[in-house]
Amino acid sequence: MKIAVCVNHVPDTETKIKINSDTISIDTNGVNFMLSPYDEFAVEEALRIKEKQNGDVTVISLGNDTHKETLRKALAMGVEKAVLLKSDGARDSFGIAFALAEELRQMAPDIILFGKQSIDYDDAQVGTLVAEMLNLPSVAVVVKLDVQNGKAICEREIEGGHEVVETKLPAVILAQKGLNEPRYPSLKGIMAAKSKPILEKPAVLAEMRVETIQLRKPPAKGAGKVVGTDKSAVPELIRLLHEEAKVI
């Protein structure tokens, strides 16, 4: 079983976003970056499939040299091989997907895992774009995955329930929280990751299809009203919700 996992390197969830004076990019000074949380579920799932059914796992990230840190995290968790598709400049989801698809076409894995979305631009596009570019089936927002006899049975989240989806392999799977509990890299894993090679190649990006006009902060909210400090405040709260906010 040949497994590939695509991972993104994104600002830590604690990050306070500062926008550069160009008004189209964020200031990354002092920002900690990490393996995007959904991609971590994807890496963990790849390792579990490998451990159960044998096979090898390759992680791929597209970006500048800082993405090596995220690739090393995956290597420390137990992945064997890492590829960095180098790209320094501006890019969009379509461009990224195009470059990943080119690389994956050559690799021809049985399963390609993604996160359901990167937590930077929250696009939730790249995995399904790659699937379509490679003419492969895909299942998104997967919380349960069972790989057997050339097919995968997936449970995916939908509004108000779950769908059980059957797909043939090769297939693209997009991980959602709940799929598994990612392992912490062991000290041994972290040491071993240091000597695992990261293969570097230039990314073959496609032309951008979506242009950023402006990045801005959401309008700040004014301070709210403290209605009271015990249950005697309840009637007033209900009155406000009814008469002022008109939500009930």
Add this chain to the structure above:
Amino acid sequence: MKVLAFAEQRDNKFKKSAFETVKAARGIADQLGAEFVALVIGSGVAQVAADLGAYGATKVIVVDDPSHAQHSNTACAKVIATIATKEGATLIMLPASQMGKDLAPRVAVKLNAGLAADCVALKVQDGNVIATRPVFAGKAIIDVRVKTLTKVFTLRPNVFTAAASQGSAAIEKTSVALEPSDFGSVVKEVKVATGRPDVTEADIIVSGGRGLKGPENFYLIEQLADVLGAGVGASRAVVDAGWRPHDEQVGQTGKTVSPTMYVACAISGAVQHLAGMSSSKYIVAINKDKDAPIFQVADYGIVGDVFEILPELTSELKKTLGK
């Protein structure tokens, strides 16, 4: 120019997001002076298709075929792209629902289009559609323009209005030939979770956090939710503790929600939680710590004990709402 809206249905009932998408897409078509068509795909959907007339559709294309009884994203995307091409539609709009998010990238690739995903506002400026979408889990907002001739947009559920008005639609039935190989993945079964609305679709959400002290106390949240007809949400702390299921988690690694009212009970308001719910129209917070960050985004707050406030609020609301 022509705008096409995909109207999602499940079990031959339209989702609210289908109405929202149709109405918003019709509005954009009018601003552009473009034609407008809605598309419905399913098995046995012909009867309901006319409902879209009340949301601005004057023409609805219906692909009604038993092969669509079980949803397949690959087959459905092919139908949408084929119809869009046949109609000469260059603006395609879908809901950013789980189904829409799954279809839009495929449709975009097939039509050589760029995709602006999960939009919360669309406007026409000098003949271009400018899409606004939250990024970094709502900590910033981006305005984008799709540069390709054909453009695909997905619209965040619960954000665009879906008020019905007078209007009727002409139904045009058509079919799209599909091969067995178009059904790469197929839904085998749908498991419906609870009777309560999903947090991404709910108009009101009542959410509980670690301050509830244990799963056994969540009945306080559920009772209030049921009086309000609301969905139940949770912080990650309680989901990770196993008190509540994953699909109730609101936040940066949970669901992003935009209800009319979000009631946060014993939730501190960590930055990752705020990320998922700060675009709610009204936020109510109940927390015993007056310095809890949740109060910085709340419109109305009670600084107090949930074990005292929640039963009172539920019973008072019951009276007010006549339940």
